[in-house]
Amino acid sequence: MGERHMVQAARSGSIDTVTIALIGNPNTGKSTLFSALCGVHQHTGNYPGVTVERKTGDFRWGDRSIELIDLPGTYSLAPRSPDEMITVDVLLGRQKGTAPPRSVLCIVDASNLERNLYLVSQVLELGLPTVVALNMMDVAAARGITIDAGELARRLRIPVVPIQANRRRGLDDLKTALASGTRGLVEHSVPAFPAPFEQAVTELASRSAAISGQEPPRFLVQRLLLDTTVYLSESGMPGINGVLANDLQQARERLATAGCAVPGVEAISRYNWVGEVLKGVVSRSNESRVTASDRIDRLLTHRYYGTAFFVATMALMFQLVYLIAEPANGLLDAAKSWLASVVGGMLAEGPLRSLLVTGVIEGVGSVLVFLPQIFVLFFCIAVLEDCGYMARAAYLMDRLMFRIGLNGKSFIPLLSSFACAIPGIMATRVIENRRDRLVTMLVAPLMSCSARMPIYSLLIATFIPERVWLRVFGLRGLVWFAAYAVGSCTAIVVAMLLKRTLLRGDTPPFVMELPSYKYPEWRVVLLRMGQRGWEFVRRAGTLILAVSILVWAAAYYPHRESDIPGEWRARHAQIQAALDDASGLSETDRAAFSEELSHLDRQIQGEYLRRSWLGMAGRGLEPFVKPLGWDWRIGCAVVASFPAREVVVATLGVIYNLGTETSDQDEQLHAALRNATWEDSGKPVFGIPVALSLIVFFALCAQCGSTLVVMRRETGSWRWPIFTFTYMTSLAYFGAFLSYQIACWCGW
């Protein structure tokens, strides 16, 4: 067999490190097994050009060091997209940057052997030494299914090891089988395809070898013949060209007349083989086919109870986010301020202090402040995934999401984005179809996340008068609602547009397994939460820090003392001297001086900002933001809030001379905003129209560096985050423009 020689020849590296690929159907406990084998020795990354996560881990067994490649869960090795091709390429040793696997560990669900063996039958054809891990023996036993693992091993002619990954049972046997199973090749039992089919594969392989000069792996030739979706023939695989495409067509026609038409012949042959292999190996003792999981399912997917339960679960998830995350956020915020004051107190006034306090601590703080809720959301999502409810949520919501061109699996990611887009975007990994996954990611930041709350809260409390109709409908509440609705409705429209233009394609199948319910595995849940959270900190933290420092520098420099009016500086020195000279000052005088000093400090700080590069940019920007009703100061604050949108509140505080310790509750800021005037005409800057235009802008803009970084990581390129930033900023600009003009026209 050609591919065997190829794989053997491609083997390299030291004798002691063995690379093994881990593969299995979704919902077989593959991640649990991976974690049980590798513990915390895991590394994640991306394969180039695709959105598939590359996950490897390692463990030692005896004198061997084993590197395990965790391949994405799949039902079949038939590649129909670049993402699915990765799995095949890794297994065949064709993936650059990944060592060719010496053997394959295939995990199967003992309670669902028939369908799981379909994938096993494909893996066996690769010709690599294979070990089958028979997981969830307990679930099978509870359903009255008994499996003769020894007989199964004899029939497949490979080691079959019963395990219980969640209880860590059978792992030593499995490791022993893995360590010894890589020593020699075994002739596996492989499914018999009808003779005309095998003959057609052989012919095509030699034709291809004659054309390209090298024999392609038989497995790929077989896949090529079976692939009626034209993905493979158009994927630029070596040895595939026009002549072969013609041969392929003729071969298919011959097979159709011979009664084994592709693609049906594959599934029929394989399931026949599975039936033969399992005859006498699996026996069912009780014929009661209704399991506890089924009874739960009848209730949880029920038209009324199921929907009610779903709504309650989602409400509970958000309650948890606010219940746990709010106090934790408060603590983090307090810690940030404390650290800023300690560091500020230790250093003398100057660029270094400013860099550390406003650049580093604020910048890192703006990422960390969202950690508690990101962790809570990751926790909830991991629980929903692990107990089997995630698939039901997709099932319940599919009809709704189908109307906007997506599928049910997009619902939870989009809903999570109302708390924070980052876990939302990372949760899109469950969506197999690349286009659907991209659309979901691209519209997720339009959901009003909790970072928008301080902005909405500040603007609404300051400018929207409270009016109440019919005792319950308040104007302020209505504006809050409108702010959320603007984002969500825009997301729906954008999703529909993207599905009709840029990401147009066939409706992907919604053929989804509904796994049995089970108690969540806390170890898996916590590990998954920790990994995803840490990944976010690592990826977003560094870039946000860099961007924060850049924004800080733009707002700090050139910092020329000569820009500050002489009389301010003189007065400042005068008061400072009076305060330092402690004698002869009454308590009231001292208090009055301190008050004046801090007022002057804020004025000077504000003046520095106005004359900084950022301030100059803001002035340059004024013609562009004037149609939105903004003066240059608002423009400045909006530009400065690029790394994290909630920063705009603090920046507005600095620009209006209130110091950096500005929270949205601050009455002073409310007053300062109300009293702000245009520098040329002296008319008030803010009013309802400007407030509305700012609210709409922040509802639609992509001012969140972390989201863009995470999107870059999940899509594998900067293309999509740049696209998202561009489309959202344009929408935000025109949305703000429209709301300002309409509000003015209405005379509000």
Add this chain to the structure above:
Amino acid sequence: MNAGEMSVGEQASVVRVTGDDAISCRLMEMGIVPATELELIGMAPWGDPLEFAIRGYRLSLRRAEAARIEIVAK
């Protein structure tokens, strides 16, 4: 008759899956081949998608996808 026309609780045997695109391939990979037995065990709140029991597990299909499965009722 096709699997999209079944009523809840009804059992049937697969005759064949029509079409040769990605959706039909996926249906067959999931174990829907001639002579497979299936049972419709539920529907989502808006009547779509459908939940089937096949080969000892639960599979959700949209009505349009189920319509590709030709069946004979039992």
